[in-house]
Amino acid sequence: MNAKRLDGKALAATIREGLGQRVKAHTEAGGRAPGLATVLVGDDPASHVYVRSKRRACDAAGMVNVHRELPADADQAEVLKLIEALNQDKTVDGILVQLPLPAGMDENKVLAAVDPNKDVDGFHPVNQGRLLQGQPGLRPCTPVGIMRLLQETGASLKGAHAVVVGRSNIVGKPVALMLLEQHATVTLCHSRTRDLAAEVQRADVVVAAVGVPQLIQGSWIRDGAVVIDVGINRNEEGKLVGDVEFESASARASWITPVPGGVGPMTIAMLLQNTVDNCLNGASSS
Numbered sequence: 001m002n003a004k005r006l007d008g009k010a011l012a013a014t015i016r017e018g019l020g021q022r023v024k025a026h027t028e029a030g031g032r033a034p035g036l037a038t039v040l041v042g043d044d045p046a047s048h049v050y051v052r053s054k055r056r057a058c059d060a061a062g063m064v065n066v067h068r069e070l071p072a073d074a075d076q077a078e079v080l081k082l083i084e085a086l087n088q089d090k091t092v093d094g095i096l097v098q099l100p101l102p103a104g105m106d107e108n109k110v111l112a113a114v115d116p117n118k119d120v121d122g123f124h125p126v127n128q129g130r131l132l133q134g135q136p137g138l139r140p141c142t143p144v145g146i147m148r149l150l151q152e153t154g155a156s157l158k159g160a161h162a163v164v165v166g167r168s169n170i171v172g173k174p175v176a177l178m179l180l181e182q183h184a185t186v187t188l189c190h191s192r193t194r195d196l197a198a199e200v201q202r203a204d205v206v207v208a209a210v211g212v213p214q215l216i217q218g219s220w221i222r223d224g225a226v227v228i229d230v231g232i233n234r235n236e237e238g239k240l241v242g243d244v245e246f247e248s249a250s251a252r253a254s255w256i257t258p259v260p261g262g263v264g265p266m267t268i269a270m271l272l273q274n275t276v277d278n279c280l281n282g283a284s285s286s
């Protein structure tokens, strides 16, 4: 088998184009353009790059970006005050607090300060609870992007065995819940999993969200499996690689996401989608 590539870059571009058209139609009909607030605290270089690309994507879709930056030595009360002002701002439909926050700040407390109805990252405990219970709510962007990519394959998840490697609150756990919602039988692996190779070998769908370069060996992939590689890592030569050995996994899988150009672009597209949906269905102003 030679895997087909799940081209997240192309799919994300199509989704963003569609969002741009919805925004245009909405504003031409006299509606307010959806607003995304980006909050950046400190000087982490990667965070600056991520926020810049989110802001650019926002502009390209005809949305409004409200950007707020605070220095690394800002105190937590200042961040909470800024979030409260954005919660009250009627032109803001979505609030994104870029992580990681500077050392010493209580990430949970800051994320919980965001109005759950503007939590377009889907990290608020209320939205995570809604997901757990299968209720509608804002859902985290990377897992939603993964589910959208899986939909592209046309493969049925009903009864399929899905193995998720990684149990973070932002990727592993929520994607496991979304796969379960689609009636997959889900195994959630982590650093204490006794025999990772054996778990992956049984998977019809593998989602790797670990952060260890090429941890998942190609020889572990079952013939015809769908492989979603969330990892973004630099290898020893400084090249961007995923959590899966791409070449050898491609020889066995039916579909596989490349790194870069797979899950990453979908995350931004889903962030915009959450914000646009939130504005157009009025949830952020209710």
Ligand code: NDP
Pocket: 142, 165, 166, 167, 168, 169, 170, 171, 172, 189, 190, 191, 192, 193, 196, 209, 210, 211, 212, 215, 230, 231, 232, 233, 263, 264, 265, 267
């Ligand atoms: P975290 O560091 O929060 O979680 C990593 C998970 O992997 C943990 O659950 C950990 O287990 C598990 N793990 C670590 N080592 C092993 C191992 N040897 N075997 C099995 N499991 C292991 O990472 P994130 O979920 O935030 O991110 C994962 C990767 O995805 C990173 O490379 C990140 O850069 C990337 N990412 C990409 C995004 C995108 O848009 N493409 C978005 C978000 C993340 P334990 O819980 O036991 O410690």
